[in-house]
Amino acid sequence: MELHFNRFPGGRDKALLFSFDDGRIEDRRLVSLMNQYGLKGTFHLNSGNIGKEKYVRPEEIRTLYAGHEVAGHTRTHVFLGQVPARMRLEELMADRECLEALSGQIVRGLSWPYGSFDPEISETARICGYEYSRTTVDTNQLQPPEDLLAWNPTMHHSGVTAELWRRFLDNHRDDMRMMMIWGHSYEFDTEEKWAHLSEMFRKMGGRQDVWYATCIQAAEYLKAARRLVVSASMHRVYNPSAVTVWVEADGKNAAIPGGAEISL
Numbered sequence: 001m002e003l004h005f006n007r008f009p010g011g012r013d014k015a016l017l018f019s020f021d022d023g024r025i026e027d028r029r030l031v032s033l034m035n036q037y038g039l040k041g042t043f044h045l046n047s048g049n050i051g052k053e054k055y056v057r058p059e060e061i062r063t064l065y066a067g068h069e070v071a072g073h074t075r076t077h078v079f080l081g082q083v084p085a086r087m088r089l090e091e092l093m094a095d096r097e098c099l100e101a102l103s104g105q106i107v108r109g110l111s112w113p114y115g116s117f118d119p120e121i122s123e124t125a126r127i128c129g130y131e132y133s134r135t136t137v138d139t140n141q142l143q144p145p146e147d148l149l150a151w152n153p154t155m156h157h158s159g160v161t162a163e164l165w166r167r168f169l170d171n172h173r174d175d176m177r178m179m180m181i182w183g184h185s186y187e188f189d190t191e192e193k194w195a196h197l198s199e200m201f202r203k204m205g206g207r208q209d210v211w212y213a214t215c216i217q218a219a220e221y222l223k224a225a226r227r228l229v230v231s232a233s234m235h236r237v238y239n240p241s242a243v244t245v246w247v248e249a250d251g252k253n254a255a256i257p258g259g260a261e262i263s264l
Contacts, residue, residue, distance in 0.1 A: 001250060002250050002251065003234050003249050005176075005226075006175055006248055007247055008176065011246050011253030013173075013176055014178075015179070015211040016181075016210050017040070017042065017181070017213055017215055018180075019042045019044065019180055019182040019215055020043055020044070020185055021044045021183075022044070023050060023055055023056045023073075024184065024185050025054055025056060028056070029185070033201055034068070036201070037202055037204070037205030038205045038206055040068060040214050042215040042216070043065055044071045045070060046073050046076060046095065047075050047095045047099050047102070048076040049076070050098075054186075058102050061102040062103055069109060070103040070105050071108070071111065071216070072096050072099060072107055072110040073095065073111050073113060075094045075095040078113060079113065079116045080113065092110070092128040096129060108131045109130065109131065109132050109133070109134075109215050109216050110125055110130040110132070110133040111136075112135055114136070122150065126149060131219055131223075132149060132151050133148075134182065136182070137152045140155060141154060142154060142177040144218075145178075148219050151180075151215075153180040155182075156181075157187070160200065174248075220243055221245070223241070228247070236263050236264070237262060238260075239260055241259075242259065243258050244258055245258075
C-alpha cells in the first residue's frame with residue numbers, strides 16, 4: 001500500500017491562503033475584491049487602533065469580514081520582543097478578547113507585529129489561546145508549515161511572480177502545495193496597484209483544483225492530518241479528529257471522516 005498524506009479537502013493538492021495585517025480602511029476594497037473572485041482571507045487586527053483615523057470602525061467588523069477570518073495582531077502593534085512579559089500577555093489576550101466581541105468569531109490566529117517573537121513569546125501566545133502565528137519571513141516555498149506558531153509565509157504580495165504561480169499549479173508534481181500570500185491593504189495605494197491586484201485575483205480565483213482557505217481552516221486541517229493513526233499494514237487508517245481528512249492511497253484519493261476508521 002502506497003499511502004501519502006498529501007491531499008487537502010476534496011482531494012485537492014493545492015491550497016491558497018491570504019493574510020493581511022493592521023485593519024486599515026483599505027480592507028473594505030480588498031475584501032470586496034476577494035469576495036468577487038471567491039478568495040478567502042485572514043485579517044489580523046490591532047484592537048487598540050480600531051476606530052482611529054484610517055482604520056476600520058468597530059461596528060463594521062462583523063459584516064466586513066463575514067466569510068473571512070478575524071485574527072490577532074496584538075492590541076497596539078507592539079514589538080513583543082522589546083516589552084516585559086506582563087505587557088506581552090496583556091497585548092495578546094486583550095486583543096483576542098476585544099476582537100472576539102466585535103467579530104463574533106473565536107479568535108485563534110495571530111501574526112507577529114514587525115516579525116518580533118521568540119520561543120518564549122510563542123509559548124505566551126499558545127497559553128493565550130492562539131493556535132498559529134504568522135511571521136514576516138518569505139520562503140518562496142510551497143510546503144505547509146512545520147511549526148504553526150512560527151508560520152513563515154510563501155511571499156509578500158509584491159513578490160508573487162508568474163514563475164511562483166506556475167510552480168504552485170504544476171500538475172506534474174505529486175505533493176501537497178500551500179501558498180500563503182501576505183501584506184497590508186494600504187500598500188495598494190494607487191489605482192495601478194489595485195488594478196494589478198484585481199488581475200492577480202482574477203487569475204487565482206475560481207479554480208476547482210485549489211482549496212481556498214483561511215489560515216485557521218488550514219491550521220485545523222494540518223493538525224488533523226498529522227493526527228491520523230495508521231495500522232502496521234497501512235491498510236487501515238483512524239482519524240481521531242473531528243475534521244474529514246483526505247489522503248492518497250495507491251494513487252487514488254480517499255476521504256477519512258472525523259472519528260472514523262476505514263479500510264483502504
